[in-house]
Every structure is written in C-alpha cells, then in structure tokens.
Amino acid sequence: MNKEAKQIDYTKKGFTKPKEHFIYRIKFTKGEEVKFIGHLDVMRLFQRAIKRAKLPVAFSQGFNPHQLLSFASPLTLGATSQGEYGDFEMAEKIEPKIIMTKLNETLPKGIQVLDSVLITKKTQSAMAAIEGAKYMVYADKQLTESLLKENLEKYIGQKEILIMKKTKNSEKLTDIKQDIFAIENKSRQGETKIYLYLAAGSKRNLKPEPVIESLYAFLGLAFYKYAIKYHRIELLRKTQEGDMVGLSEGIGVHDLSEIEKEI
Amino acid sequence: MQNRIPDEILLQVEKPARYTGNEINMVRKDPKNVDIRFGFCFPDVYEIGMSHLGLQILYYFLNRREDTYCERVFAPWIDLEEKMRENNIPLFSIETQQDVKQFDFLGFTLQYEMSYTNVLNMLDLAGIPLFAKDRTEKDPIVVCGGSCAYNPEPLAEFVDFFYLGEGEVLYDEILDLYKQNKNERGTKADFLEKLLKFDSIYVPKYYDVAYKENGEIASFTPNHPHAKRMLQKAVVKDMDSVYYPQKQLVPLIDVVHDRVTLELFRGCIRGCRFCQAGFVYRPVREKRAETLLEQAKKLVAASGHEEISLISLSTSDFTCFPQLANGLLEEFTKQEVSISLPSLRIDAFSLDLMEKIQEVRKSSLTFAPEAGSQRLRDVINKNLTEEDILKGCELAFLGGWTRVKLYFMIGLPTETEEDLKAIAELCERIVEKYYELPKEKRPKPVQVTASSSCFVPKPFTPFQWDAQNTFDEFLQKAKTVKKHITKKQLKYNYHDAKLSSLEGVIARGDRKIAAVLYRAWQLGCKFDGWSDLFDYDKWMQAFEDTGINTAFYANRERSYDEILPWDHISVGVSKQFLMQERQKALQEQVTPNCREQCSYCGAKCFGGGVCYE
Ligand code: SF4
Numbered sequence: 001m002n003k004e005a006k007q008i009d010y011t012k013k014g015f016t017k018p019k020e021h022f023i024y025r026i027k028f029t030k031g032e033e034v035k036f037i038g039h040l041d042v043m044r045l046f047q048r049a050i051k052r053a054k055l056p057v058a059f060s061q062g063f064n065p066h067q068l069l070s071f072a073s074p075l076t077l078g079a080t081s082q083g084e085y086g087d088f089e090m091a092e093k094i095e096p097k098i099i100m101t102k103l104n105e106t107l108p109k110g111i112q113v114l115d116s117v118l119i120t121k122k123t124q125s126a127m128a129a130i131e132g133a134k135y136m137v138y139a140d141k142q143l144t145e146s147l148l149k150e151n152l153e154k155y156i157g158q159k160e161i162l163i164m165k166k167t168k169n170s171e172k173l174t175d176i177k178q179d180i181f182a183i184e185n186k187s188r189q190g191e192t193k194i195y196l197y198l199a200a201g202s203k204r205n206l207k208p209e210p211v212i213e214s215l216y217a218f219l220g221l222a223f224y225k226y227a228i229k230y231h232r233i234e235l236l237r238k239t240q241e242g243d244m245v246g247l248s249e250g251i252g253v254h255d256l257s258e259i260e261k262e263i
Numbered sequence: 264m265q266n267r268i269p270d271e272i273l274l275q276v277e278k279p280a281r282y283t284g285n286e287i288n289m290v291r292k293d294p295k296n297v298d299i300r301f302g303f304c305f306p307d308v309y310e311i312g313m314s315h316l317g318l319q320i321l322y323y324f325l326n327r328r329e330d331t332y333c334e335r336v337f338a339p340w341i342d343l344e345e346k347m348r349e350n351n352i353p354l355f356s357i358e359t360q361q362d363v364k365q366f367d368f369l370g371f372t373l374q375y376e377m378s379y380t381n382v383l384n385m386l387d388l389a390g391i392p393l394f395a396k397d398r399t400e401k402d403p404i405v406v407c408g409g410s411c412a413y414n415p416e417p418l419a420e421f422v423d424f425f426y427l428g429e430g431e432v433l434y435d436e437i438l439d440l441y442k443q444n445k446n447e448r449g450t451k452a453d454f455l456e457k458l459l460k461f462d463s464i465y466v467p468k469y470y471d472v473a474y475k476e477n478g479e480i481a482s483f484t485p486n487h488p489h490a491k492r493m494l495q496k497a498v499v500k501d502m503d504s505v506y507y508p509q510k511q512l513v514p515l516i517d518v519v520h521d522r523v524t525l526e527l528f529r530g531c532i533r534g535c536r537f538c539q540a541g542f543v544y545r546p547v548r549e550k551r552a553e554t555l556l557e558q559a560k561k562l563v564a565a566s567g568h569e570e571i572s573l574i575s576l577s578t579s580d581f582t583c584f585p586q587l588a589n590g591l592l593e594e595f596t597k598q599e600v601s602i603s604l605p606s607l608r609i610d611a612f613s614l615d616l617m618e619k620i621q622e623v624r625k626s627s628l629t630f631a632p633e634a635g636s637q638r639l640r641d642v643i644n645k646n647l648t649e650e651d652i653l654k655g656c657e658l659a660f661l662g663g664w665t666r667v668k669l670y671f672m673i674g675l676p677t678e679t680e681e682d683l684k685a686i687a688e689l690c691e692r693i694v695e696k697y698y699e700l701p702k703e704k705r706p707k708p709v710q711v712t713a714s715s716s717c718f719v720p721k722p723f724t725p726f727q728w729d730a731q732n733t734f735d736e737f738l739q740k741a742k743t744v745k746k747h748i749t750k751k752q753l754k755y756n757y758h759d760a761k762l763s764s765l766e767g768v769i770a771r772g773d774r775k776i777a778a779v780l781y782r783a784w785q786l787g788c789k790f791d792g793w794s795d796l797f798d799y800d801k802w803m804q805a806f807e808d809t810g811i812n813t814a815f816y817a818n819r820e821r822s823y824d825e826i827l828p829w830d831h832i833s834v835g836v837s838k839q840f841l842m843q844e845r846q847k848a849l850q851e852q853v854t855p856n857c858r859e860q861c862s863y864c865g866a867k868c869f870g871g872g873v874c875y876e
Contacts, residue, residue, distance in 0.1 A: 033264070036279040037515045045515055048287070048567030051598075065599055078274045106567075108285055108515060226274040 033110030081232035306381035314520035323508035373411035428497030500871035546872035627666035635685030687747035717763035725844035837865035
C-alpha cells in the first residue's frame, strides 16, 4: 500500500501501449494544515482522495495492484508550498477539470489542486523534469530588513559561496554559487523575506536551507534551524527552447476539446 | 486552526502530525455553539488511539448530538511532553487545539492496565488535580470506561465515575442529565448524585471499603441511600439497529490499523477460561450480513480506504460468515479493496477464503493453542485439539505456507513440567507433519515459531481466584520450554515476565493500589506498555515506598468467600457460574460453547443475543 509508485519514463511509455492510460499532471498546494505530513503520507492521502472521488484511476498489474501515481520532489517537513506536482494515470480519458473539482471536494484542508493537465506531448515525469525551484523564506527576528538590504549584494557578489555538503560518509566543501539562480530581498512591513530561485532536480539540486545557513554565517548570525520558515512557490522544467516554466506548462491540454485543435 | 504547539517545537519532535489533526472526516464545530464539551482521552499515543474502534464509534456517536462537541485527546509522546512542561503548555485537544481543563468531561478509555500511569500523567499535564476529592467545580468531570473499567478499584480515587458497559446505551441519557443539571444551576456534586439512578454507572465516592487485618476486604458498602449495592454493565441488545458511524476518521499519517473496520459481533461463544473478553462481553450479539455489507459500502466510500478488516473475538464463529464473505468479495474486488480477517480459525474453509480474498503473501499462519497438552487445553477450555492443529497445518502447508506461528501461555493453573514439555512436542510434530508431505510439496524448509506469554489471572474469569506465578517461576518455566526445543526448524520467544507480573497486581487490585499508581507516576513511570520505557525498578520502588505487597495481589489464591474488589459489579455472568467453571477446570472438564449448549452463565438476563437464538 505504501510503496512508492515507481517512476515512469513517459518518453518510453508514451500513448502507444496496448493498454491506453491517460496521464494527468496535477499541481497542488501543501498548506499550513498539512505541512507536518511526509511525502509518503501525501501519496496515501491522494490515493484515498481518488478513491473517494471515484476517479477512474489506473492500477498497476500484478499481485498487489496499486494506483499509478507519482510525485515530484519531496518537500521538507514543516515547509509549505503552492507548487507541488504529481502525475496521475487514469484508465479513462476524462476532462482535466473534473479531476481538479472532484479532488478538491474531498481533499483535506491545506491541500488544494490548482491545475490539472492531460499530458499530450512527449515529456518526462514530473520528478525527472525538474530543473529549478523557487522559494520564499521567512527569516527569524535576528535578520532585520535593513541588515539584509545592506548585505545581500555582498553575499551574492562573493567569488564563491562555499558550504559543507554532507553525503552518507563524508563532508565536502562545495561551491553553490552557480546553483543560486536568483536571491532577492522581498521584505515588507517588518517581515524579512528572501526569495530564492535555485537549481533543483536530479542533476543539480540545492535546498534552500543550506543557502540561508550560509547567508546567516556570512552575516555572523546564529542559525536556528527551526526558527525559519520555507515556502515553495514553484517547481520548474526547461522547455526545448531553453525557457524555464512551471511543470504543468506547455505539456498538454486543460480541456479535451483542445486536443482536436492540436491535430 | 492555530496549532497549540508552536512550529519550532513541532519541528523538533517525532511525528509532529500526531498533534495537528485535520484528518478526513474530523468533526468541526464552534465550541461556542455547544453546551457540552467532551474530551475523548486515549491514554496512549495517537497511532494506537486512532486504531481503536471504540474511539471511532463513540466519537461520531457523541458528535451526532448538536449540543455536544467530542474532541480527541492523546498522550503526548515523551519528547513533546518534555517541551510542553518546559514551556508551560497544558494538555490540549486535537480538534480545537484548546486546553482540555475547560471541558465538561474527560472520558478515558481503559484498554490495558499498563496505561494507568498515562491517565494520571494526562490529568497532570492538563493541570487537573489527580485525586477526585481534590477537584473543584472548575475542573472537568473525569469518567472512565472500556474493558478494564470492570475492575475500577485501582483507579477509583482518581475518577469521578465509571461507565460500565457499551457506550451507545447510556451516554445520551447521561449528557441530557448533565445539561439539565447545568441549566438548573446544579453543581458537579449534584450531577454525580443524580447519576446514582443508573445501574451501569459507578460513582466510587458513594461507597466505603473496610479492610481486614490481613488486607482482604472486610466490607464494601454504599454510603448514600441511592447508591446501588450491585451495578450491572450496559449492553446493546440489537446490533442491527444500534448506531454505527457512516464514516471513519482517516488519519493523514501512518497508524497501527488504518482501514475500514467492520464489527461483526460482540461477545464470544467459546468461554476460554483465561480470557476476560470472553466473559465480560457476553452474550454474543451478531449483526446481520446485510447490515454489515451496507456499512462496508458507506465506510469505503467515505474513507477511501483500501482495506476492510472484519473485527470480532472469533471471526469463524460468525454465523453469516460465508454470506458476508461472498458479498464483500463481489462488491469490493473490482474496487481494489482488500479484506483482512484477524481472529480466524484455520480450517479448510478459511484457508480457501484466504486464498480468495486476502493479499496472498504466504507469509505465516498463526495458531493459538495457548497450552501444549490436551490436558491443559481442557483445563482452560480451549476447544482446539492437536488433530485440529495438525490438520490445519497440513492444509496450510499444502496451500504453500511454510511458516507457522504458535501462541502459548505459561503459568496456567495446574500446569506441570509435562505440559511445558508438550509445547515443544507439539511444535516438533508440526515439523514432522511437514516432512511427511511428498518432496515436491516442500519448496522451502519449514519454520515454526512458538511464543509464550505469561498468564495473568483476570477479574470475571474462572481463574479470578487463582495465584499467578511469580517472576522467578515464569522465568524457570520459559527455560524449561526452551530446553526442550531442540529442532533447528523451531524457534522460541517468550515475553517479559516483569510486565505480566505487574499487570497481575493491578488487574486484580483494590483501592489501595491507587497509592502505588500515584507513587509510580511521581517516580516518572509512563507508557509502561512500551518495553523501551517500562521501568520495573521504579515500580518496585513504588511498592516499597507505599508498603504494598505485590504477592498479596498477584501470587495469592483467594478463597471463594473472600469479597473481591469488583464484587459490586455484574457483567451478567454469575459468580456462581465462574466458580463452577473453575471446579470443572480443576477436573479437566470442558464446557460446550453457547451454540452447542447453553450453560446458563447468567448473561441471558440482558434479554438478547445468542441466549435467545
Ligand atoms: S446464557 Fe447460555 S447462551 Fe447465553 S451467554 Fe450464557 S452460556 Fe451462552
């Protein structure tokens, strides 16, 4: 039941398989109310929501069939998000909007489907497609708006930004500068907020926490891990033209009638 | 809803979602719009409490009343408790995340004796005086129910009243009475007095206990003209018409049992003499297969669960079992909902069924012979012969199972070394059975695991008068079994005798045990059912500090004329019947089950169930 749905490589799978499945990419939120549940919990929660909503989900073959769902990059416990993604395989072609409305009727507070797209173009799975992620970070009281304003330029202007990257059995000094696509001061009304745009995915992956930790170190502030809040704004993929767009953009249709237009 | 615990703390404790609620089908009400706030307290962690069927039923039962808001309260795990105490955060409810001290009722469910220190600890965390006599009008009324409430005495000093029996019967009347009393500006004391009209409500303060010099009870007498001499448990007569929720709380995190639960029947026809549940839940009352199918459909639709579990004390005894099983198969196989069958006897029918409806993992099959020899199985009235077991194993082996688990008890009354040796012999015979099969039917080596737990004599069983073995005797017996287990295909595990010894004291305890519980709690005992937290030495110190002798409660045989601490309570089954059963046990005579032949145990007085079939 709790097994992680295996990753699907859509370029291989495509729509030509004898048993036709329809893959929908779902974008959803993970709000305050559910920020302490883990990645597997989110998956189970969707499996049950799909059952309650009676959606025509596709099941894996074999002894112990499970719903064919896969999810993009897990979010750290305690973080919120408005840019979570999952790929859901359906056994029938239904209106993408129906999936969204039916799920929203039954999902727990804090989880809301924002977008639902029937994938019609060759694309990678949500997990494999990720190349970037945007975050808003809510700093603690030590980091005042003015302190940030004065020093952000200096921080990002360093020749290299070194952090200790921990792997299973070693620690390595790593330069993360090239993985920070953008860092901006978004503070307002006394609340210190930092916008981060970072490399993400299987090739290069930078989590927001080490960035903030290194910023605090740069500013000579003590870093209290649990005092800082993270909110994911978006997960992005790279188009063939090289543009960065949200994971559900440009891969399919919002409306079944668009399919005919495409042909 | 703002979490009661700040994020910074939640991020530092294990499984923070234990404390944040928001589950599917959680009841949301505005506390301002209700008259009664009821905290359903489960004295253990969230994952265990959420798996408890009684909670799921009573939660919706109480919340179906517009004037009542029932919220859940669990014992915070030690990591959070430490932070709560550090930061002066009192015990709070899941739903509104508010302090429970302001509630009207705190209702604890008592499922095992080893959760009693958690009851005390939760009261303390809530900022409520532990002893009932110290509480004021401002404090909630503390009520306890559940199977351990049938011997309420160890907790009597901490509790305002005990509810004896099944919750659906009286709670409406009790809450109406409470509301009426409140409207008439009656006090809490007035309310407790008014409760005396119920046969199934025990208000300890209206009874006095006197003791003999030797520690036995000299007298147990009501001190209020309306307090009943004899109380009787409340029983649902008709299981088809009784309230059953149409939804279930669906947790957002992993819990112990996370599935649709169908309650097939209450009670058990068998009458195994060591089993408290087998007596206190009498008589057997079944639901009809149609009722259950209807409930299953609704619950699956409302929860999205992928598993249905059929719950009862002995599923194979359900008279409409084939009809139910077929109905469930028909309805749910296409929906990819699996069905699990705990408490099933292994025979040809059930194996066939398991092949059909369970995820066939062929992991291991479980038998509970409880005793190794036929003689001792007759003593305990466990109607399972060696032939049944061997036949069941053979069928299982032919069906592809190669692992068998067997559960035994050591320390049963009349047990001898021969009986212990018989445990090993029975296991060996199962291994031999496997090797009698033709070679092509034996894909893998067979593995038989025997586990033994330590027998704890419980109130309302025929062994309620018996002496429990001492800790050393248990250890010796486990060693004896181990000595005889030699084959390499056999494995033997035995349970910690310390916990069972302590359970033996509390289970048959009287009001004097309160001092020990209180002292143990002061010394830091909590979550005693968790082997990593259970601290036997602290408990022993608590006994020493309070001058309570464990042997008096656990290792002493009582005479039939001794007043037992729970003698003022009737579960229907008469004391006379229990005595008779004990005599039969000593004579190694078995008693037929309720469907073979009624033995006139006394439970017929409830006017329903198997006694009238
Ligand atoms: S009265 Fe007879 S049928 Fe009823 S529970 Fe007792 S033994 Fe069973």
